[in-house]
Structures are given as C-alpha cells and as structure tokens.
Amino acid sequence: MNLHEFLPPPGEMARRRGPHDRIVMSSRVRLARNIKDAPFPGWAKKPDRLRALGIIRPAVEGLPEMTGAFSELMENLPALDRQILVERHLISREHAARSAGSGLVLSRDESLCVMINEEDHLRMQALRPGLQFKQAWAAIDQFDSALEQRLEYAFSPQLGYLTACPTNVGTGIRVSAMLHLPGLVLAEQINPVIQSVNKLGLAVRGLYGEGTEALGNVFQVSNQMTLGESETTLVERLDKVVSQLIDHEENARALLLEKKPKDVLNHIGRAFGVLANAHRISSKETMNLLSLMRLGIDLEMFPGVDRALTDELFILVQPYHLQKQHAEKLSGDERDLLRADMLRERLKIVSRPVPRPPGATSAATEPPTEE
Numbered sequence: 428m429n430l431h432e433f434l435p436p437p438g439e440m441a442r443r444r445g446p447h448d449r450i451v452m453s454s455r456v457r458l459a460r461n462i463k464d465a466p467f468p469g470w471a472k473k474p475d476r477l478r479a480l481g482i483i484r485p486a487v488e489g490l491p492e493m494t495g496a497f498s499e500l501m502e503n504l505p506a507l508d509r510q511i512l513v514e515r516h517l518i519s520r521e522h523a524a525r526s527a528g529s530g531l532v533l534s535r536d537e538s539l540c541v542m543i544n545e546e547d548h549l550r551m552q553a554l555r556p557g558l559q560f561k562q563a564w565a566a567i568d569q570f571d572s573a574l575e576q577r578l579e580y581a582f583s584p585q586l587g588y589l590t591a592c593p594t595n596v597g598t599g600i601r602v603s604a605m606l607h608l609p610g611l612v613l614a615e616q617i618n619p620v621i622q623s624v625n626k627l628g629l630a631v632r633g634l635y636g637e638g639t640e641a642l643g644n645v646f647q648v649s650n651q652m653t654l655g656e657s658e659t660t661l662v663e664r665l666d667k668v669v670s671q672l673i674d675h676e677e678n679a680r681a682l683l684l685e686k687k688p689k690d691v692l693n694h695i696g697r698a699f700g701v702l703a704n705a706h707r708i709s710s711k712e713t714m715n716l717l718s719l720m721r722l723g724i725d726l727e728m729f730p731g732v733d734r735a736l737t738d739e740l741f742i743l744v745q746p747y748h749l750q751k752q753h754a755e756k757l758s759g760d761e762r763d764l765l766r767a768d769m770l771r772e773r774l775k776i777v778s779r780p781v782p783r784p785p786g787a788t789s790a791a792t793e794p795p796t797e798e
Contacts (some may be wrong), residue, residue, distance in 0.1 A: 430497065430499070430504065430508045430511070430512075431508075431751070433497045433533075434511075434515070434537075435537070437739045437742040437743050437748070438735070438739045440515070440738075440739070440742065441735040441736075441738035441739035441741075441742070442735045443556040444556060444557065445555060445556035445557020445558065445559050446557040446558045446559065447557050447558040447673055448556055448557035448558075449607070449725050449734070450606055450607055450608070450672075450673050450676050450677070451557050451558040451604050451605070451606055451607075451669060451673065452556075452557075452604075452605040452606065452607055452645065452738075453516070453554055453555065453556055453557070453604070453605045454554070454555045454556075454557065454558055454559045454560050454562075454563050454603075454604050455516075455552055455553070455554050455555075455563060455601075455602070455603050455604070455605075456552065456553050456560065456563040456564045456566075456567045456600065456601075456602050456603075456662070457550060457551065457552035457553075457567075457600070457601040457602075457603070458549070458550075458551050458552070458567055458571050458598075458599050458600055458601075459546070459547040459549070459550055459588070459590045459591075459592075459595045459599040459600075459601070460547060460548065460549040460551070460571070460574075460578075460580050460581075460588060460590075460599060461547050461548045461549065461580065461581040461588075461589055461590060461591070462479060462482060462483065462548050462549075462578055462579060462580060462581060463579045463580060463581045463582075464581075465478070465479050465548065465581075467546075467547065467548070467591040468528075468529075468544040468545065468546065468547065468548060468591070469546065469591055471528075471544075473527055473528055475528075476527070476528025476529070476544050477527070477528045479528070479543075479544060479548050480500075480528050480529065480530055480543055480544055482578070483530075483543050483544075483548060483549060483578065484498065484530050484532065484543055486574060486577040486578050487532045487541050487543070487551075487574065488532060489577070490570065490573050490574060490577075491573075492534055492539055492570055492573075493532055493534055493539070494535070495535040496532050496533055496534050496535060497531070497532070497533040498530070498531070498532045498533075499530065499531055500527075500529070500530050501522070501523075501525045501526060501529040501530060501531065502526045502527050502529075504531070507747055507750060507751060509522075509523035510523060510746075510747035511747050511748060511751060512531070513747075514742065514745045514746075514747055514748055515537075515742065516554075516605070517533060517537065517540050517554075518531060518540070518542055518545075519542065519545060519550075521545060521546065522542045522545040522550075525544065525545065528544050529542075529543060529544040529545065530542075530543040530544065531543065537554065538553060538554055538555065538566065539551070539552070539553055539554075539566065539567070539570060540552050540554070546591045546592060547590050547591050547595070547599075549574075551567060551570065551571065551574075552567065553566040553567035553570070558604065558666070558669060558670070558673070560602060560604070560662050560665055560666045560669075561662060561666065564602070564658065564659075564662045568658070586654070587599070587654065594651060594652055594653065595653050596653065596654050597652075597653040597654030597655060597656075598653045598654075598656070598657070598658050598661070599653055600650070600653050600658050600661055600662075601649055601650060601653070602649060602650050602661055602662055602665040603647050603648060603649035603650075603665075604647070604648050604649075604665065604669045605645055605646075605647055606645065606646050606647075606648060606669070606672060606676075607643070607644060607645055607718065607721065608620075608644055608645075608646055608672070608676050609644040609718050609719060609721070609722045610676045610677075610679035610680035610683060610722070611675060611676055611679045612644045613679070613683055613690075613691070613694065614679040614682065614683055616675070616679055620672070620675055621646075624648060624668065624672070627664075627668060628650070628651055628652065629648055629649065629650055629651060629665070629668060630647075630648070630649050630650070630651045631646055631647070631648055632646070632647045632649070633645075633646070633647065642711060642714040642715065643714035643715055643717060643718040643741065644715070644718040645714075645718070648665070648668065648669060648672065649665070650664070650665060680722070680725075680726065684726065684783060688782065688783070691726070692728065692780060692782055692783075694719050695719050695720065695722060695723035695726075695728055695780050696779060696780050698715075698716040698717075698718075698719035698720050698723075699716075699719075699720055699723070699729075699774075699777075699779060699780055700779070701716055702716050702717065702720060702770050702774055703770065703771060703774040703775070703777070704771065705767045705770065705771070706764070706767050706768075706771075707760075707763045707764055707767050708763055708766055708767045708770065709763055709766075710744055710745055710746055710749075710762070710766065713740075713744045713766060713770065714741065714744070714745075717737050717740055717741055717744070720737050721734060721737040721738070721741075723780045724736075724737060726783055727783055728780035728781055728782070728783055729777060729778070729780055729781075730778075730781065732777055736773070736777075740770070740773065743769065744766050744769070744770070746762055749762050749765060749766055749769075750762065752765075753765070
C-alpha cells in the first residue's frame, strides 16, 4: 500500500477540531508493552526481532479498529516516508531509524498508531485533536485490552508491565499534549510556568519530543513516571494541569492585548510581512513566524481567515513534506527558496493584520468551559 495514498492531505488534517484547540493542538495517550519470554528490542538479535514482529503484527492487524489500516515493515518504507510520519507525529524519530524487524500499523483515521519493535515490542498510541485525554485513554485502553487477549504480555504482579526503560515500568502509560503557547512566550512567563510544571513531576519538551526545541512556540507536556499510580489518576492529573496551562495562556494573551496592544500587533504584523514577502526562509524561522500569525488569527486580527490555514502550513513547510512535492532531491538552500515561494503564493490572498477593536470579545479570550 502506498503511504501517500493512505495519508490524508495536510489541509484535511488542519481542519480537524477539538475542545480548546486554539491552544491544545492534540492529545495523545501512549502505552508501552512487551511480549513474554522475548528480549527487549534494544537487546534482541535480528532473529528475535523478526520473531516478535511475526507474532505481534498479525495480532494488531486483526483487531476491528485496524480494518483498512496501513501496515508496513519499516525496512520497506523509503526514508522520506518515514520522516513524513515523524513530521506528522505518528512515529518517533527513533522508530524512523529502525530497519529489519520493526513495523508500523496505522488506523484508517490515524487515531490509532502502533509501532512494533521501537524501544519496546509495542508502542501504541491514541491521538485526538484538542484537549481529549479521557477520550484518547478510553480508545487505547479498549484497544490494549483486546490485544492482550491475543498476546501474552511481560507482566510482574509486583511491578506491573515490564518495559525497556525503567521510567515506563508499571502502567507503561505516557499522557501528553501538544500546546501552542505564544502568549506566555511573548509575556516572558514561559520559563516560570515550565518550572512549575516540572515541579509537579511532569516533563516539558519541544515539538518532536525529548531533546528538541519548541519550534513555533509549541510545547509537549507529559508525565515522567508511570509506576505507583493508576492510569486514570495520571490522565486526570494531566487534564487538570493542561486546563491550568490553558488558563495561563488565555490570561497572558488578554493581558498583552490590554497592556501592550501595539506590541502584539507589531509582532504579528512583522511575522506576516516576512512570511508573505520573503524569497528565502528556513523551516525554523517559518514555524516561529507562523506561530505569531496563528495567534493573530485567534485574536481576530485577520478577519475571515481560518486557523486551518496556518495549521496546514505548519505541516507543509517542514523539510520532508516540502521535499515530497518535488521529484528531485533538494538541498537545504533549495528548500528555503521553494518554501518562500509557497508561502508567498498561499498568503497573497490574506490581508495584513488589523488592530483588534477595543472591548471586542471572542472565544480566544473567554475562560474555558467544561467539556
């Protein structure tokens, strides 16, 4: 099956909506599992990895949720396809580097994704747009329970599920959200907020997880430990913390508009000016400027422009998505030129930002409601 015929176009992805999706771009719940009496992938020899793959892959494919799924061996996926999956946050950078003995199964709607023989035999995740931890947990819990009827997991009555990394032992759960926090960054409040979140035992990472920077003012927040607490406790804790982060971001935006409206308009106007007029631009600069334009759309400074435009461009401007549109291999300089060409073309129908009317109210500054 051709991956590009399977994956929806970025524009369709960008139109997916969920609760609080101005700030919470996506919610994810991931479970780590290993099968009994088989060495962890990092220690396994090639025959062991192939044996585990042969057991796990048909079991995953056979579940009702995976009807019509995309299923492939990592060694059969071209390098470009693997990196596109990374840019869409469907697989990890580590899994993209795997070869013989590793695989991927992705549901038709992309809401469920299973990496086989990454760090663990199974890394399965449920994805939802916006703040939907509970829905993602319900989906992956049901999937995991059904899979456990087909596979015998490595499990200890004292420790719980056994995993390659000690921080995943126990429930094996990792709950995370991808947050767009330009208000806190502009207000210079982001570092104290990150420190507060870290003190709660949670991790704050960049756009592509551990060891990456927060391009486009996008931060990932997740739990660090899985042992000693139930899955529902961890899900509820993350839900509470992310709800508080939403409040902080909304308050930062409102305060910036109240105290420094010209500064906000200047940041957004300059960002739009560069995006709409540049003839050479890197992916890093583009992501950071698109973040400000996205903020401007949320603050109604671009009347009639939907946030789906910037969310689609967030995907399209990344190196491997840009490469996909061209048959020949592109150098970094060539990508920077083509990226600028695409941005000028896509933004030529967008008018420059306008000041927000005094006293205007919108969903962007109203307090979040219970979902």
